[in-house]
Amino acid sequence: MTCTMRGWFRRKQVRRPNVQRQVVRARSGGRQSGLVGRVGRVTVWATAFLLGGWGTAVVYWEARPLLASWFEIREIQLTGDDRVPRHEIMKLLELPSGETLLSVSPAQVVAQVESHPLIKEATVTRRLPHTLALHITERRAAAMLRGSSLTLLLDQEGQVLSVLTARLDSGLPVLVGIDPNLLILGEPRAVQAARVGIKLASLLGRSLEGRPEVDVSDPDHAVAYIKGMRFQFASTPFEEQFGRYRKLELLRRADIPDQLEDIDLRFPGKVIVRKRG
Structure with a gap:
């Protein structure tokens, strides 16, 4: 009887569902559905x-003739x-026929114009509907080099x-x-020396x-001549060196001396003045 009851109870036991496995399956299914949704x-x-x-490409392609007529470059305003x-300058531009404000490359225009030896820089502005404005800055003569x-x-x-x-004299500093x-070839040391000389000449001229x-x-030891005086400079800033001389000159007298003088400014904090025979 006891064995029979035990067997009956065994047969009546219901197998419990694996809840954890169902949760994992649900989560896996959720991730898969989320991934599918994102994709x-x-x-x-x-x-x-x-x-x-x-x-957009189709519309633009179809509208190109209309846009070209709206923004075709018909005038070039040149200043400077x-x-x-x-x-x-117009020869340097070489704008093709039918060029528009939309198709033109400002960088290319600037590069073409600045290739001229007398033009320092150029700026380009689009002005609707048909104008390309070009302003140039020309190089200005500052000195003459005598060889x-x-x-x-x-x-x-x-x-x-x-x-x-040989017969033409510009009247500029020399x-x-x-x-x-070497300067024509653009040799760096020659160009740098020219810049030093131009800067010093400009200072004295003012x-x-x-x-x-x-x-x-x-x-590094430039020598300048002006109105019978000779100035010897070191490589330190010219303004500081020449400022020392100007202070001394104001103490001596306001006008430029009549006699020839040699002014040595190469030593820090000193102004050495010698009479020249």
Whole structure:
């Protein structure tokens, strides 16, 4: 009887469901459905993007003739061209027929115009509906370099503007001590020496009457001549050195001395003045 009851109870026992396994399956199913949803959304957005881009391209392609007529470049406004002839600049532009404000490349236009030796920089502005505005900054003559066989006209940056004839005198400050051929080739040390000389000549020209002549055969020890005086400079800033002389000159007398003088400014904090015979 006891065995029979035990067997009956065994048969009546209901197997419990594996709750943990069902939870894992539910989570796995949720992740899969979420992943499918995300993939679907990405696919929809990608398709919409491609269709939108394709539609835009089609519209633009069909509207190109109309846009070209709306924004075709019909006028070029040129300013700043004081010395460079307009026809030379227009030749550098080389804009193709039918060029529009939308298709033109400002960077390319600037590069083409700045290739002219007398043009320092250029800026381009689009002005609707049909105007391309071009403003140029020309290089200005700042000094002349005298060589044994050649005289050059230079701008503020030491760039060669032109070759001067022996009979032509620009009245600008004079540089000596540089090989003109090296400057024409753009040799870096020659260009740097020219810049040193131009800077010093500009300083003297603003402060003293007369036409400066600067010897930059040794750029670290430039020698300048103006109105009978010779100034010897070191490589330190010219303004500080020349300022020492100006203070001393104000203490002595306000006018420029009549006698020839040699002013040595190469030593820090000192001004050595010698009479020249």
